Amino acid sequence: MHHVIKISLGLALSLVTLVSIARADEFKLSNNQRISCSRGLSPGKLNTATCKSYAYVFDIKTSEYFRCQVSLALTRDNKEVINVQSDGGCTKKPRIFDTDSNYSFDATETEPPNTNSFFGPGGYSVWASDNNARKVRGCITISSGLGSDISKCLDMTFQ
Numbered sequence: 614m615h616h617v618i619k620i621s622l623g624l625a626l627s628l629v630t631l632v633s634i635a636r637a638d639e640f641k642l643s644n645n646q647r648i649s650c651s652r653g654l655s656p657g658k659l660n661t662a663t664c665k666s667y668a669y670v671f672d673i674k675t676s677e678y679f680r681c682q683v684s685l686a687l688t689r690d691n692k693e694v695i696n697v698q699s700d701g702g703c704t705k706k707p708r709i710f711d712t713d714s715n716y717s718f719d720a721t722e723t724e725p726p727n728t729n730s731f732f733g734p735g736g737y738s739v740w741a742s743d744n745n746a747r748k749v750r751g752c753i754t755i756s757s758g759l760g761s762d763i764s765k766c767l768d769m770t771f772q
Contacts, residue, residue: 643669647722659695661688669739670703671718676710676741678718679703709752709766715744736762747771 650664665684672678683701687694710716720739736755742748752766 639672639674641671641673641718643671643718643720645719645721657690659688659690661686663687667722667737669718669720671716671741673716673718673744674713676708676714676716676718678706678709678720678739680706680720680737709739709741709750710743710748714746717742717744 646666646668648664648666650662653661653663663684663686665682668681670679670681681701681703684699686696686698688696709718718739718741720737722737736753738751738753740749740751742750749769750766751769752764754762754764756762
């Protein structure tokens with residue numbers, strides 16, 4: 614009886630592991646991460662460098678995605694590092710396609726501030742395709758400069 618309980622627990626643990634592995638395979642990291650850095654001088658001869666990087670995590674089944682950001686700010690004087698601050702997290706974004714399937718995804722960011730960011734801190738574009746059908750959707754999101762983002766998606770036509 615003791616061996617039956619051990620075998621049952623072992624099988625249950627294996628099943629839970631396989632389910633978690635299968636679920637983990639449904640999320641993919643985009644291949645196109647970006648980093649942008651800026652430097653500034655503060656009163657008292659302090660130098661500050663701030664870097665931000667973005668990445669995307671994509672659910673290949675539902676086409677939902679997360680936009681993730683990490684930032685690091687370093688302040689120093691001529692002799693030592695005075696302050697280091699970091700922050701980050703992921704924000705869930707809506708589905709790109711309405712139905713479940715098997716999708717591929719990539720994204721790219723503008724590097725703010727630059728000449729591409731007319732209204733604010735820049736924007737990003739995402740591309741998703743259905744691996745089971747000839748279906749591609751491109752989306753662009755930019756800051757309106759009024760505190761909200763404007764996002765539009767377009768289905769590609771094949772000629």
